[in-house]
Amino acid sequence: MLTVDEALARLLENISPVNGTETVSLLQANGRVLAENRYSDVAVPNTDNSAMDGYAFRFSDVTGPETVLLIRQRIPAGHPGGGLGPGEAARIFTGAPLPDGADTVMRQEWCLVEGNRLKFERLPVKGESVRQAGEDVEKGDMVLSAGTRLQAGHIGIAASVGLTHLPVVRKPKVALMSTGDELVLPGESLLPGKIYNSNRYTLRTLLEDFGCEVSDFGIVPDDFQMTCSMLVDAAAGHDLILTSGGVSVGEEDHVRAAIEAEGKVHFWRIAVKPGKPLVYGEIGCPSGIRRNVAIIGLPGNPVSSYVTFLLFVRPCILRMQGVFDVMPKTVRVRAASSHDRADERNEFLRARLNERGEAELFDNQGSGVLSSVVWGDGLIDNPPGRTINVGDWVKFIPFAGFFRS
Numbered sequence: 070m071l072t073v074d075e076a077l078a079r080l081l082e083n084i085s086p087v088n089g090t091e092t093v094s095l096l097q098a099n100g101r102v103l104a105e106n107r108y109s110d111v112a113v114p115n116t117d118n119s120a121m122d123g124y125a126f127r128f129s130d131v132t133g134p135e136t137v138l139l140i141r142q143r144i145p146a147g148h149p150g151g152g153l154g155p156g157e158a159a160r161i162f163t164g165a166p167l168p169d170g171a172d173t174v175m176r177q178e179w180c181l182v183e184g185n186r187l188k189f190e191r192l193p194v195k196g197e198s199v200r201q202a203g204e205d206v207e208k209g210d211m212v213l214s215a216g217t218r219l220q221a222g223h224i225g226i227a228a229s230v231g232l233t234h235l236p237v238v239r240k241p242k243v244a245l246m247s248t249g250d251e252l253v254l255p256g257e258s259l260l261p262g263k264i265y266n267s268n269r270y271t272l273r274t275l276l277e278d279f280g281c282e283v284s285d286f287g288i289v290p291d292d293f294q295m296t297c298s299m300l301v302d303a304a305a306g307h308d309l310i311l312t313s314g315g316v317s318v319g320e321e322d323h324v325r326a327a328i329e330a331e332g333k334v335h336f337w338r339i340a341v342k343p344g345k346p347l348v349y350g351e352i353g354c355p356s357g358i359r360r361n362v363a364i365i366g367l368p369g370n371p372v373s374s375y376v377t378f379l380l381f382v383r384p385c386i387l388r389m390q391g392v393f394d395v396m397p398k399t400v401r402v403r404a405a406s407s408h409d410r411a412d413e414r415n416e417f418l419r420a421r422l423n424e425r426g427e428a429e430l431f432d433n434q435g436s437g438v439l440s441s442v443v444w445g446d447g448l449i450d451n452p453p454g455r456t457i458n459v460g461d462w463v464k465f466i467p468f469a470g471f472f473r474s
C-alpha cells in the first residue's frame with residue numbers, strides 16, 4: 070500500500086493543466102483560478118484620508134494644552150476640502166480626504182468645540198487617525214497572482230483597484246458517477262435493501278466548490294459491462310472521471326477491473342483510514358485524438374469518499390487549474406480525548422476544536438458515519454501505529470483549511 074504522501078505525489082506528477090482561459094466579471098469569479106497576474110493602476114487609498122470622525126489640523130500648530138485652532142471648513146467623505154491655513158482646523162469625517170496642509174486628525178470624542186474654536190482634551194500624536202495614500206496598495210503593485218483561487222477577499226481587492234473583469238482558467242470538466250445496486254435518489258421510494266445516494270450530493274458539491282463543471286452520469290449498477298461502457302462514455306469530453314463505490318475486493322466491485330479493461334490502473338490502495346481502496350488510473354479516449362482521461366475511484370463509504378476527496382481529489386483539481394500550493398493549512402493542537410486503538414494506516418479522525426482550542430474526537434469514527442463530518446470542524450492527521458492520549462500534541466486540519474486555498 071502507498072503512503073498518503075506517495076499517493077499524492079503519484080497523482081500530482083500525472084496531472085495535466087487544463088488548457089484555455091476565459092474572462093469573467095468580478096461577480097462570476099468566486100472560486101475560479103486566476104490565469105494571469107493583476108496589477109493596480111491606482112493607489113489605495115488614493116489620497117491621505119481621515120480614519121475617524123473628528124478634526125484635521127497641522128500637528129506643528131499645537132504647541133500645548135491651551136492651543137486654540139479655528140475651524141474653517143467641513144469635509145465629508147467624497148468631497149475634497151480646500152487648503153488649511155496656519156492655526157486652522159477642518160471638521161472632517163471618516164474616509165474624507167485630508168485637506169492640503171493637514172497631517173493629523175483628532176477624533177471628536179477628544180475635542181472641545183465652542184463655535185468655531187477648537188481645543189483638545191489630550192495632546193495629539195503626529196499623524197494619528199490618518200490613513201496614508203497607498204498604505205494598502207501602491208500604484209503598480211501586483212494585487213493578485215496567477216494561480217490564486219479567488220475568494221471574497223481577492224474579489225474585493227480587485228474591485229478596490231477598479232478592475233471589472235478577471236482572466237480565469239477554464240473549469241475542469243469532471244464526469245461524476247456513483248456505483249451500487251443499492252442506491253436510490255432522495256425523493257424515490259426506499260425499497261428494502263436500498264439506501265439513499267449521498268455521495269452524489271457530497272461529491273458534486275465539493276467538485277463545484279473547487280471550480281469544476283460537473284457532468285452527472287448518475288448511478289451505475291454493479292455490473293462489469295455497464296461499468297466499462299459508462300467509463301468509456303465518460304472519457305469523451307472530460308478532464309477527470311470521478312466515481313464512488315465498487316473499488317474494494319468483493320466480486321460486486323467492478324470499478325478497478327473496468328479501468329484495467331478500458332485503460333490502465335496506476336495504483337490501488339493507500340494506507341489511509343478512511344479510504345484505503347482508492348484506485349487511480351486512466352481510461353482510453355475513444356476518439357484517440359485526445360490523451361487518456363484520468364480516473365479516480367473513491368471508496369463508497371460516505372466518510373471515506375468525503376475525506377479522500379479532500380486529501381487526493383482536491384489537490385488534483387486545483388493543480389489542473391494552476392494552483393501551486395495545494396496543501397491544506399494545518400495547526401498543532403492538544404487532544405481533548407484519547408484514541409486507544411492504533412491503526413496500521415494513517416488515520417484522519419473527525420474532530421472538533423473546543424473553546425480551549427483542543428481537539429475533541431467524534432465518538433464513532435466509522436467510515437459510514439457521515440454525521441461525524443457534520444459534527445466535526447476538521448480532521449486529526451494521526452500517523453500509522455499511533456494512539457492518542459489526552460493532552461498529546463496532534464496535527465489538525467480544519468475543514469476551513471481545505472477551502473482557504
Ligand SMILES: Nc1nc2c(c(=O)[nH]1)N[C@H]1C(S)=C(S)[C@@H](COP(=O)(O)OP(=O)(O)OC[C@H]3O[C@@H](n4cnc5c(N)ncnc54)[C@H](O)[C@@H]3O)O[C@H]1N2
Nearest residue numbers: 247249266267268269314315316317322345368369370373
Ligand atoms: N473483505 C474486505 N472488505 C472490505 C475491505 C477490505 O479490505 N476487505 N475494505 C473496506 C473498506 S476500508 C472500504 S472503504 C469499503 C469500500 O468499498 P467500495 O468502495 O467497494 O464501496 P461499496 O462496497 O460500493 O460501498 C461501501 C459502503 O458505502 C455505501 N455506499 C456506496 N455508495 C454510496 C453512495 N453513493 N451513497 C451512500 N452510501 C454509499 C454502500 O452501501 C456500502 O455500505 O469496503 C470495505 N470492505
Ligand code: MOO
Nearest residue numbers: 343344345373436
Ligand atoms: O478505508 Mo475504509 O474507508 O476504512 O472504510
